[in-house]
Amino acid sequence: MIHEEELYDLAELFKVFGDSTRIRILYTLMDNEMCVNDIAVSLNMTQSAISHQLRILKQNKLVKASRDGKSILYSLADDHVRTIIDQGREHLEE
Amino acid sequence: MIHEEELYDLAELFKVFGDSTRIRILYTLMDNEMCVNDIAVSLNMTQSAISHQLRILKQNKLVKASRDGKSILYSLADDHVRTIIDQGREHLEE
DNA sequence: TTAACAAATGAACATATATTCATATGAATA
DNA sequence: TATTCATATGAATATATGTTCATTTGTTAA
Numbered sequence: 397m398i399h400e401e402e403l404y405d406l407a408e409l410f411k412v413f414g415d416s417t418r419i420r421i422l423y424t425l426m427d428n429e430m431c432v433n434d435i436a437v438s439l440n441m442t443q444s445a446i447s448h449q450l451r452i453l454k455q456n457k458l459v460k461a462s463r464d465g466k467s468i469l470y471s472l473a474d475d476h477v478r479t480i481i482d483q484g485r486e487h488l489e490e
Numbered sequence: 491m492i493h494e495e496e497l498y499d500l501a502e503l504f505k506v507f508g509d510s511t512r513i514r515i516l517y518t519l520m521d522n523e524m525c526v527n528d529i530a531v532s533l534n535m536t537q538s539a540i541s542h543q544l545r546i547l548k549q550n551k552l553v554k555a556s557r558d559g560k561s562i563l564y565s566l567a568d569d570h571v572r573t574i575i576d577q578g579r580e581h582l583e584e
Numbered sequence: 585t586t587a588a589c590a591a592a593t594g595a596a597c598a599t600a601t602a603t604t605c606a607t608a609t610g611a612a613t614a
Numbered sequence: 615t616a617t618t619c620a621t622a623t624g625a626a627t628a629t630a631t632g633t634t635c636a637t638t639t640g641t642t643a644a
Binding site: 542 | 631632633634635636641642643
Binding site: 415417441442444445448449463465466 | 603
């Protein structure tokens with residue numbers, strides 16, 4: 397049984413996955429952790445745009461950050477990210 | 491390996507789940523199939539708003555429709571809907 | 585065949601949100 | 615400690631999208 401409030405939280409969570417920039421960031425981080433600027437270069441977007449989206453991903457506990465010298469390395473927070481993406485892919489494959 | 495285009499499709503799919511009205515509709519349909527008006531009453535929304543959202547859900551193959559007398563019954567298209575929602579819930583539970 | 589009714593549609597509006605641009609922040613290292 | 619550099623932030627703008635309202639569509643049942 398799901399409560400009304402939980403459904404809103406669920407929608408919020410999926411909304412985070414429902415943006416191409418964010419999901420490309422998540423995909424980029426699937427292989428290895430990366431710093432903000434490298435992600436920006438990799439996705440051919442500005443540092444600012446990536447930083448804004450990383451904040452949302454971090455708020456929703458989909459990525460985590462750790463400092464490495466001057467840079468901050470981002471990586472996937474846990475395996476749910478992969479699982480949720482995989483389920484989505486399975487749905488699309490039909 | 492995921493292609494760029496597939497990532498856009500994934501974002502589109504999750505965008506569908508990322509709206510509270512749509513996810514409430516999906517949740518409502520988890521128990522049993524329902525007609526448009528009953529969904530509207532159940533969620534305390536207009537028939538039009540529900541119909542608009544059902545169209546998006548149908549386009550993305552998350553629900554399917556079948557006629558029953560004057561009404562049209564909607565139901566979940568397949569088990570991926572449940573699985574994706576369940577994965578989202580698991581993430582939230584932490 | 586036609587009246588009635590449920591659902592679908594389209595335009596308009598309001599709101600949410602992604603990106604840009606300029607700038608601030610803050611930790612590292614010289 | 616001062617400077618440098620990567621990242622974060624805030625305001626502004628443009629765009630996307632959800633709901634409403636009025637109306638149309640299309641099927642059922644009389």
